[in-house]
Amino acid sequence: MKIHFTLLMICLPLISFCQLSSTEKYDLVIKKAKVIDGTGEEEFFANILIINDIIAEVQRDTSKSPEGEKVIDAGGFTVTPGFIDTHSHGDPLETPEFRNFLAMGITTITLGQDGFSPEVNDLTTWFNKVDAVRPAVNIAIFAGHNTLRKLSGINYETKPLIKKREVQQQLLREAIRAGAFGMTTGLEYSPGDFSGHQELQELAEVVGKENGIIMSHLRNEDDNEVESSLRELLAQGEFCPVHVSHLKVVYGKGEQRAKEILNLLDSARAEGIKVTADVYPYTASHTGIAILFPDWAKEPNNFKEVVSKRREELENYLREKVVQRNGPESTLIGSGTYTGKTLADLVEDLEKPFEKILIEDIGPYGAGAAHFIMDEELQKILLLDRHINVCTDGSPGMHHPRGYGSFSRIIEKYVVEEDALSLEEAVYKMSGLPADVLQIRDRGRIKEGYKADILIFRPEDIQEIATYENPKQLSKGMKYVIVNGKIALQEEEFEENGYGKTIKKQ
Numbered sequence: 243m244k245i246h247f248t249l250l251m252i253c254l255p256l257i258s259f260c261q262l263s264s265t266e267k268y269d270l271v272i273k274k275a276k277v278i279d280g281t282g283e284e285e286f287f288a289n290i291l292i293i294n295d296i297i298a299e300v301q302r303d304t305s306k307s308p309e310g311e312k313v314i315d316a317g318g319f320t321v322t323p324g325f326i327d328t329h330s331h332g333d334p335l336e337t338p339e340f341r342n343f344l345a346m347g348i349t350t351i352t353l354g355q356d357g358f359s360p361e362v363n364d365l366t367t368w369f370n371k372v373d374a375v376r377p378a379v380n381i382a383i384f385a386g387h388n389t390l391r392k393l394s395g396i397n398y399e400t401k402p403l404i405k406k407r408e409v410q411q412q413l414l415r416e417a418i419r420a421g422a423f424g425m426t427t428g429l430e431y432s433p434g435d436f437s438g439h440q441e442l443q444e445l446a447e448v449v450g451k452e453n454g455i456i457m458s459h460l461r462n463e464d465d466n467e468v469e470s471s472l473r474e475l476l477a478q479g480e481f482c483p484v485h486v487s488h489l490k491v492v493y494g495k496g497e498q499r500a501k502e503i504l505n506l507l508d509s510a511r512a513e514g515i516k517v518t519a520d521v522y523p524y525t526a527s528h529t530g531i532a533i534l535f536p537d538w539a540k541e542p543n544n545f546k547e548v549v550s551k552r553r554e555e556l557e558n559y560l561r562e563k564v565v566q567r568n569g570p571e572s573t574l575i576g577s578g579t580y581t582g583k584t585l586a587d588l589v590e591d592l593e594k595p596f597e598k599i600l601i602e603d604i605g606p607y608g609a610g611a612a613h614f615i616m617d618e619e620l621q622k623i624l625l626l627d628r629h630i631n632v633c634t635d636g637s638p639g640m641h642h643p644r645g646y647g648s649f650s651r652i653i654e655k656y657v658v659e660e661d662a663l664s665l666e667e668a669v670y671k672m673s674g675l676p677a678d679v680l681q682i683r684d685r686g687r688i689k690e691g692y693k694a695d696i697l698i699f700r701p702e703d704i705q706e707i708a709t710y711e712n713p714k715q716l717s718k719g720m721k722y723v724i725v726n727g728k729i730a731l732q733e734e735e736f737e738e739n740g741y742g743k744t745i746k747k748q
């Protein structure tokens with residue numbers, strides 16, 4: 243015993259000496275961080291030690307002074323996982339720098355939304371092209387159902403034959419095996435709106451077998467249709483997890499209405515269906531003006547022919563629809579000749595009723611618009627639900643502040659100003675929860691072995707600058723945005739190189 247003890251006394255200093263000398267210097271050390279780790283748990287203090295693109299250690303003993311190639315003293319700052327946006331738009335081949343997202347702390351975006359993905363049979367080639375342009379953020383993608391309809395030749399068919407359905411299913415299977423996270427549907431858009439129960443159930447079965455998920459822009463988000471649309475999606479939940487994109491109740495109002503929607507989702511969960519949703523924190527949506535027009539005036543029907551044959555009926559429809567959607571002042575044109583004007587402004591400028599303007603001067607495909615059709619109180623209750631994460635539904639080019647401000651707005655308005663969410667809850671909704679929704683297993687948390695997507699900021703510094711009038715203004719307040727272990731943004735200075743990469747379903 244005595245000998246052993248003596249040996250130990252001699253060896254111990256040697257062991258610690260050996261450990262010290264063999265310890266590599268870390269590539270990046272973030273010291274004395276107040277960590278909110280993305281799980282929703284309370285903050286704690288730690289040093290975060292990064293090797294290459296991986297969090298090698300979360301060192302709770304902050305009295306230690308680890309060495310690093312680069313050391314950031316994060317004293318006084320909060321450190322969180324990079325934010326993950328589950329519903330994004332934009333083309334990485336056109337705007338790989340994605341500064342709108344980076345500036346609000348988003349390090350991973352999710353494309354292929356609302357049923358529309360790149361029209362390619364082979365996603366692998368697309369992944370390679372995107373990696374070659376070195377995007378600034380990580381990019382996840384879904385196979386879009388509308389695109390699958392086009393690629394399989396189903397297009398506008400309402401009852402496609404089994405042969406074409408099998409082609410479509412095979413395209414979906416291949417997309418997921420190439421790295422897509424599942425399928426999105428955009429049932430309010432063409433040609434997805436031509437699909438029925440059988441086709442969607444079969445596709446859900448494919449998604450389930452490949453362990454993917456379905457994200458859906460519902461068939462109809464109107465107050466009187468939203469429940470039946472939700473039930474349509476929940477039916478697909480028999481086969482795979484389902485996720486409601488940008489959950490809202492168009493022209494619905496109040497806390498009670500929000501609770502009815504949440505109860506419907508809760509009771510589906512009680513039956514074993516995995517269902518989640520995302521919301522963006524604004525009361526205006528943004529989509530093509532086509533949303534105001536009836537199906538029979540849209541493709542593949544010929545609009546001119548419809549106008550010549552059913553003009554009165556169309557005018558009546560548009561008048562009712564616009565009034566139902568809070569009136570002409572609630573549609574703000576966001577592209578084309580009339581950008582920045584509401585339909586009410588145009589009534590004055592062009593001196594004719596808005597339904598005539600929609601038919602004669604704009605047409606169903608003539609503009610995108612912000613539509614002020616949501617109720618603040620209702621949307622806030624949805625946002626606070628613990629199964630609902632934050633998304634932007636935005637892009638670098640969209641005429642709507644959500645593409646530049648959503649995640650900053652969550653911190654500025656709902657955490658700092660209103661105290662409606664704790665910072666831990668908000669960070670969970672913007673990192674850990676979206677990672678769980680997408681089934682990304684190595685991002686969305688500050689944890690050993692996870693990818694080093696990391697934000698350093700003071701919550702009170704975060705500012706949404708974008709407005710409806712001037713939406714393309716970058717958010718402010720992020721001290722550092724780190725993507726895959728590299729500093730991508732430091733105090734409003736963007737790194738020229740992009741450090742994001744395509745991420746594939748594992």
Ligand SMILES: [Zn+2]
Nearest residue numbers: 356459487488
């Ligand atoms: Zn959508």
